[in-house]
Amino acid sequence: MRVDVVSIFPEYLAPLELSLVGKARTAGLLDLQVHDLRTWTDDRHRTVDDTPFGGGAGMVMRPDVWGRALDDVLTPGAHLIVPSPAGAPFTQRTAEALATEQHLVVACGRYEGIDARVAEHYAARGRVTELSLGDYVLNGGEVAALVVVEAVARLLPGVVGNPESLVEESHGAAGLLEYPVYTKPATWQGHAVPDVLLSGHHARIERWRRDEALRRTAARRPDLLAALDVAALDRHDRAV
Numbered sequence: 001m002r003v004d005v006v007s008i009f010p011e012y013l014a015p016l017e018l019s020l021v022g023k024a025r026t027a028g029l030l031d032l033q034v035h036d037l038r039t040w041t042d043d044r045h046r047t048v049d050d051t052p053f054g055g056g057a058g059m060v061m062r063p064d065v066w067g068r069a070l071d072d073v074l075t076p077g078a079h080l081i082v083p084s085p086a087g088a089p090f091t092q093r094t095a096e097a098l099a100t101e102q103h104l105v106v107a108c109g110r111y112e113g114i115d116a117r118v119a120e121h122y123a124a125r126g127r128v129t130e131l132s133l134g135d136y137v138l139n140g141g142e143v144a145a146l147v148v149v150e151a152v153a154r155l156l157p158g159v160v161g162n163p164e165s166l167v168e169e170s171h172g173a174a175g176l177l178e179y180p181v182y183t184k185p186a187t188w189q190g191h192a193v194p195d196v197l198l199s200g201h202h203a204r205i206e207r208w209r210r211d212e213a214l215r216r217t218a219a220r221r222p223d224l225l226a227a228l229d230v231a232a233l234d235r236h237d238r239a240v
C-alpha cells in the first residue's frame with residue numbers, strides 16, 4: 001500500500017518511522033511519504049492560510065495551495081482522507097475498508113480547517129472521506145493521520161506477525177471489548193490472577209473470557225452492546 005501525508009508539520013509524523021509501522025515500511029509492505037504543504041506555496045512567506053469569508057475567528061487553509069499539492073500527490077483511484085472534527089467517525093470498520101486500498105492520501109488541515117471547496121472538488125473526481133477520531137477538538141489533522149496510518153498498517157497482510165492476534169482484540173468481529181489479560185507472577189501486590197486462567201480447562205477459560213468481555217462492554221460501552229445482533233448472543237451470554 002502507498003500512503004502520502006501532506007502537512008505543514010511533517011516532523012509531527014516522525015513516529016511513523018518507529019515500531020510496527022516503521023517495520024512495515026522497511027519490509028516494503030507500506031510505501032509511506034510525508035510532504036510539507038509549504039512546498040506548494042508561491043509567495044516569499046510560504047503562506048498557506050487566509051481570513052475566513054463571512055468573518056469570524058481564526059484562519060482557513062487556502063484552496064489554491066492544497067489544490068497544487070493534491071494534484072501532484074493524488075494518483076488515479078487514490079482515496080483522499082481529510083481528518084476533521086466534523087468528519088464521519090473513524091472506526092475499526094473504516095480501518096478495515098481503508099486497508100484494502102492501493103493508495104491513500106491524508107490531507108492534514110490546521111487552523112479552522114481547509115477551504116470546503118477542496119473536498120468538493122476532489123469528491124467530483126475521486127473518493128474523498130472526511131474522518132473524525134472522536135467528539136473532541138484537536139489542533140490539526142496530524143494526530144489523526146498517525147492514528148489512521150497505524151490502525152490501517154497493522155491490518156496489511158504480513159505486518160502483524162501472528163494474524164490470530166487481530167481476531168480476538170477489542171472492536172473485532174465479536175463487537176465486544178477485549179477481556180482482561182494477565183501474565184506472571186500469579187500473585188502481585190496481593191492481587192491474584194483469576195483461578196480459572198490457571199486451571200488449564202480450555203472451555204471454561206473461553207467461557208470466562210466471553211463473560212468478562214460482555215461485562216466490560218456493558219459497563220463501559222453500552223452503545224456497543226445495544227448494537228450487537230441478538231442472534232449473535234447465546235443463552236449464557238444473555239444471562240451475563
Ligand code: 6GU
Nearest residue numbers: 083084133134136138144
Ligand atoms: Cl480528525 N481533527 C481535528 N482537528 N480534531 C479532531 C479530529 C480530527 N478528530 C477529533 N477531533
